[in-house]
Amino acid sequence: MINLRKSQRSEKPIFESRSVYGSLARRVALVFLVLVILPLLLYVGFLWHRDSKIKMDAALSDMRLVGKFSEAFLDQWYDESLVQLNALSMVSEEDRELSANLMQNLSTILVFNLQGECIHSNRKELIGRRDFHPEILQKTANLKAFLFIGKNPATNQEELFLFERKESEIWGLSVDLEKWMRPFSHLKNVGFPITVHFVLPQDEGKxxxxxxxxxxxxxxxxxxxxxxxxxEIKKYAGGGFFxxxxxxxxxxxxxxxxGAIWLITRIARPFRKLYQVMEEVRNENYEQKYEKDRFGFEINALGENFNQMLETLLHNMETAKELEIGRKVQNQLLPEKIHEFPGLTLGKAFVPAKEVAGDFYDLFVRGENELLLAIADGSDKGISACLYSLMVRSMLRSHATADEGLxxxxxRTNNLFCRDTGDTGNFVTAWVGIYRSDSHTLQYTSCGHLPAVYLDPEGKLQELSTEGIAFGVIEIDQVQVKSISLSPGCLLFLYSDGVTEAQNEKGELFGKSRLLEFLISHRSLEPQMLIxxxxxxVDQFAGDSIARDDLTVLCFKVH
Known part of the structure; x- marks a missing residue:
């Protein structure tokens, strides 16, 4: 169907007032959170992980250094203690106690025979004992020199022992383990609080x-x-980081x-200005316009587009008003109803297009036996075309009322219309006829309009036209008029170019040949049903194509 024949009305949308500042603040806060705070927190987490790894590597490195230092310290004590044992073994028994006293760091000096009996010691209570770590003495007898940690029965404390075999004797000395480990306690005050212990191989000690x-x-x-x-690593790694x-x-x-509060407030200003303009337009105050803001940026472009849209809207509103006026004028050109006329059955149709034009048809009864019928098409579009067509219709009726001939x-209508329109270039094509019911004759003339189609009862087709020019072109002295007798059952069809020039989506015209074929095949129908x-x-042929011209049709059948 031709869409423009259907009017659609859209309801006014509901527009709720909202806080531009609040909405913008939430969006900026969200952007700030996503693009600044979250990446910053992720980067802080990365730095924390990286710092922890660096501190862990540093702690392991320090632990290795402490381990190497402990090994070196123990090896040094081992070598020095062997020298002391050698020195003690070379002095006489009378001088050993004096030498041991000179070695203040030593706790106990021991001499065993190979059977594990203590034969000499600066601790008199140990002499003669055979239960002094016999398994260690056995191992020393095989290895010659050996370090171990054990409990000293004389002091009842954990001590570090060094045993060395010298021919048929095993010499040993010990130091208080707590005193010996005292240098390592200072490591807790330097860097990481690292501790050093001596543990048995089978003891995890962890x-x-x-x-x-x-x-x-x-x-x-x-x-x-x-x-x-x-x-301690985590504590040290954290430090003042957080x-x-x-x-x-x-x-x-x-x-x-x-800065964000200031920026939001400043950026929101052009938003608020545009919002206020929209509110005014919504309240039908169309004089408001958006003014550019220095910090508007894209909002300025949006505001300019809104101003242009508003101008276009106002123009379209004026055009719509003009179109509505044109429709009213066009409706005045058409008879409100068709009166019955003796011996004729009448049918008519007017389908307006998108643009207002000057098409009209008219039926005017003159006297008891005459019917003036006309169909016309204005050359222009809009209100002016309607007004010119209204002038032609009024002139035709005025002169027809004076009982003048066709x-x-x-x-007279043409000449008066020419004088009124002047050099405007507007003209109106028309086909005008007078039917006499008493003689069944039709007088007609064509003023540059499409020929009428006459079908006799047998279906023979004849186009009725004369030589003539449209109303308003030039003044004329003569008008060619023809006459035809209408027999009962014949059909007369008048139309405008809106019928033959209807286009489908492919750009094809409905055309005159389709129209004539349709009239021949449907001539048996009553006029209104045929129309x-x-x-x-025509609607089916046009499909969704837009109609560019009015479709005007007038038809009657003689009884």
Whole structure:
């Protein structure tokens, strides 16, 4: 169907007032959170992980250094202690006690025979005992020199022992383990709080959440264990990191927050201006326009587009008003209803296009036996075309009322219309006829319009036309008028170019040949039914194409 024959009305949308500032603030806050805060937190997490790894590597490196230092310290004590044993073994028994007293770091000096009996000691209570770590004495007898940690029965304390075999005797000395480990206690005050222990190989010596590094001690029954609690690494790794990050974030939030508040307020200003203009337009105040803002940027472009859209809207509203006026004028050109006329059955149709034009048809009864019928098409579009066509219709009726003949009616109408329109270039084509019911004759003339189609009862087709020019072109002295007798059952069909020039989506015209074929095949129908069927056929042919011209049809059948 031709869409423009259907009018559609859209309801006014509901427009709710909203806070531009609040909406913009939320969006900026969201952007700030996503693009600044979250990446910053991720970067802080990355720095924390990187710093923790660096501190862990540093802690392991320090533990290795402490382990190497412990090994070197133990090796040094081992060598020095062997020298002391050699010195003690070379002095006489009377001088050994004096020498032992000179060696203040030593706790106990021991001499055993190969059977494990203590034969000499600076601790008199140990002489003669055979239960002094017999398994160690047995191992020393085989290895010659050996380090171990054990409990001294004389002092009842854990001590570090060195045993060395010298021919048929085993010499030994010991030191208080706590005093000997005292240099390592200072390591807790330097860097990481690392601790050093001597542990048996089979003893794990590891506590939960503790990093342990074990190093084997040469010529000893124990291993050197260097340990560090993981929480100490985390504590050291954290340090002032989070406090610095907190201060940094606080500065960003404070400084950035103040800047963001100012920026949001400033950026929201052109939004508010545009919003206020839209509110005014919504309230039908069309004089408001958006004014550019220095910080408007894209909003200025949007505002300019809105101004242009508003101008276009106002223009379209004026055009719509003009179109509505044109429709009213065009409706005045058409008879409100068709009166019955003796011996005729009448049918008519007017389908307006998108643009207002000057098409009209008219039926005017003159006297008792005459019917003036006309169909016309204005050359222009819009209100002016309607007004010119209204002038022609009024002139035709005025002259027809004076009982003038068809030639005089058309000639006087043309000449008067020419004088009124001047050089405007507007003209109106028309086909005008007078039917006399008493004689069944039709006088007609064509003023540059399409020929009427006459079908006799047998279906023979004849086009009725004369030589003539449109109303308003030039003044004329003569009008060619023809006459034809209409027999009962014949059909007369008048139409405008809106029928033959209807286009489909392919750009094809409905054309005159389709029209004539339709009239021949449907001539048996009553005039109004024939016209309705023709309109439906044209609509089906046009499909969704837009109608560019009015479709005007007039038809009657003689009884």
């Amino acid at each position: 506590k939960e959440n503790e990093i342990v590094l074990k190093l084997p001690a040469a010529n000893a029954t124990f291993d050197i264990q260097v340990s560090l609690a993981e929480k 406090s610095h990050v907190f201060v940094f974030l606080a500065l960003i939030i404070c400084i950035g927050g103040i 030639e005089d009616i058309v000639r 309705d069927r023709l309109i439906a056929t």
